[in-house]
Amino acid sequence: MGAAREDFLRLYATSPIHVTRLERLLAAYGDDDDEREAFARRFIDWDRACPDTEAARIVTEIISTCSDESGRLRRLNDEVVRGAIRWMADAKHLSVPDRAQRLSNSLQSSLLPPPIF
């Protein structure tokens, strides 16, 4: 396992249970070891650039539950993931649980098929 993936698990797992969840997340965000390593590296860089120490970790929890109707984890593009970290850090007018809930709702609903009007 590469250094960035190792760091990713080290920085964002709040319990042993989360380690497996994060590994599953990394597997979804790269088709091979190089891609997973690159994603982990980018994610940590976004975290380091973010002034909030918790935003990135919370985003890992949220995007690790973004799944389709069959339960398969969906991959969000980089811009969205980075934006999610920034939003978690910036939306300080909301409580942290509110932020997490709203971000989760927003991302999850964007993954659903569009409604038919």
Add this chain to the structure above:
Amino acid sequence: MAPRDDHDDSAANPSTEPSKADVSRRDFLKTVGVAGVTTTIASQDAVAQTQAPRAPQQGGQQRERRYTPIPQEVAGNLIKRGIVGYADHLRIQPGETIKFMVTSERPRYRADIVRLIHGDANPKGPGIKEIVVETPANAEYSGKRQELPLGSYAVVPDNPALRITGSFTFTAWIAPSSQRGEGTDVFAGVEGILTKWSEAQKGGYGVFIDERGRLSLWLTSADGRTEKISSERPLRPWAPAIPGMNARPQGVATAWTFVAVSFDAAAGKVVLHQDPLNDFSFDDGRGVTERTTSIKSIVSNDAPLLIGARWASAGKPTGHYNGKIDNPRLYRRALSSQDIAAIRQGRGPSDALASWDFSIDIETDKITDTSSRKLHGRTVNLPMRAVTGHNWDSFEMDYKRARQQYGAIYFHDDDIDDAKWDVGFEFRAPATLKSGLYAARLRTDAAEDYVPFTVRPPKGRPAAKIALLIPTFSYLAYGGTGTSAFRPLSLYSRHSDGSGVCYSSRLRPITNMRPKIQTNNPWQFMADTHLVDWLEVKGFTVDFYSDEDLHFEGASLLAPYKVVLTATHPEYYSIEMHNALRAYLNAGGRLMYLGGNGFYWVTPMDPTGRFIEVRRRDGTEHWQGAPGEHYHSLTGEPGGLWRFRGMAPQQFFGVGFTAQGFDRNQPYRRQPGSFDPRASWIFEGIGRDELIGDHPSLVLEMGAAGSELDRADYSLGTPPHTLVLASSSGHSDAYQHVVEQINTSNGANPGGTQNPLVRADMVFLEYPNGGAVFSTSAIAWCGSLAYANYTNSVSRITENVLRRFAADAPLPAPAASPRVTQGQ
């Protein structure tokens, strides 16, 4: 419904789907700066359509991120958090004073003492509940940044004999573990092996490993000129563990190199020897480098001598060494090649200025000089003791039986014992303060932190029939520093060099032992507040104790109580704690084990109560110790799982660890044992076919049986009269049977969908003299207590048991009912 196009942005386009979500997607998308949230399905067939950018990223930059040293990572996180603190104790009693150490990025901060009742802000639960305690400690204080002094070393007080000005020789066996080179996972820097070198005092002498991994001698002349003389070839670093989480990194046998550095002042010659401990004559790490120097006389200083670091300034070491050092020696002359060869063979001249034998006093922080000068010293920040030395022959695993083969100390640049921050403020607990869970709440205008502690009743003056054991040993084991993650610096962490962390101290900020962590899987401290809240809501009077109280006071601590409760995950237990619980039960005590994976790892505590030690071996774990290093340095007892010491938790509490998972929990279904008259009272108010805990939970969203699960196992010692009251089933394959119960790695039936051993068993068993145990067998149990305003099956069963256990009335005797036989 229209077929889904993964490239279709319309799902996230506010112009086509306005106001559907309960948050303004428009605002969110505006914030994140994208027109649509493009996703791909993470499966092979869909990957071809992925729009997730592939490397290179960030404007086409294909840059390699260098390894960020753990000390740097931790320091950065503490700064980012804005305010962080720790206390000098995890528990106090009324009348005692607790001190708080605080680092703050703001010049002022506010502190308030609060009683914590519910620390989980999840909006699906009761939310944060805390009560401010009126105390003079509640005030504003001056804040300042304080640094975490990571990195271990040994220090020997200054002595005239160590103020060498002329010729000398240094020898030692070393196994440096810092990886160097061009890769992404390397870290580099000068590391001190043995130094009497002070930046503040303009130098001195010292033996180092330089930036390129070469053995190096630094000398400063009397006129202030420094020469740094390095060997031709770099030392080959030892890789103590294979990087990788699921590869189950296991410690490997140490790769040693004998090194010697001599300085001949009269001849102006420096000789650097390096000789790996192997039989490969062609090893290119082997060699002798000779250099000349114009330095004839070394400047002396009064700085203490360091082993494993050098002084940056008075009292502030730097250049921490990663790896083992065995038997460092100093001679006050330039030894010949023959003398040096003799030392390598274990002989050598007897006129050493100092010769430190680390096999002496392994159980302490002392290092012993066996020379006549007795230049003894101490270790700082808990480098690892009881580790194999260069001469370990693989025959003895117990250091006590072959101490002479355990003459090494293992230093790490991220070891920590006492952060020694300046005290920010103190709180003296008033005599009337109610026992409970408390915290110092620290606030600036931009940040907040909590420093938790337990207030126990005054010694010998119980105030309740019920005692709750706050599992502080387990908090320490999981205690990470820097983020809310349980690493780094916990006993689940690995050091910079990949080896496992085996000591955990309370005298540092433990930033995941906190309320208000945003997660759907609260762990340890925060999860335990679910139980604290339930006890408060139900009106029970409870005395709170920490694991340290139990460890140091034993069964007498619990004797006054009708009932003792555990919290959600009391995984780390010392022999003293084990014995105390067993004695309590045998004397008629009643235990409610309200969690999962308890009583699992052998965990001694140091005599002062500062830190715990765990030597991992053959359990469900994140690292495993190296061969020959499974005996605890604190006590000399074998480490690993209690079950492999013949003390499986099933023997005493009816159940033990069987599986863990992460996706979703399951409910329990009643088993025949629940209808037995001995235990049917537990299910008063519960329907015959009612699923237990089949409702939302604050741990992993849904269900009471989840996270880590225990099971009755008669072959592992579950007492035969134990009643299995209820069991979970139907767990997903994310739940895996624990490795310590699998003999061969053939992968047959490991997961919850196939393996009947992946389940939680709720059990009840009686002890002599009216004692009893009720075990729920799941960490998630307490996360289900609050649902529906605390009126649910989990809450009802917990209350039924607690009220009955706390009552004076005897329990039905086991002999009065037929034995219920259960399968495995």
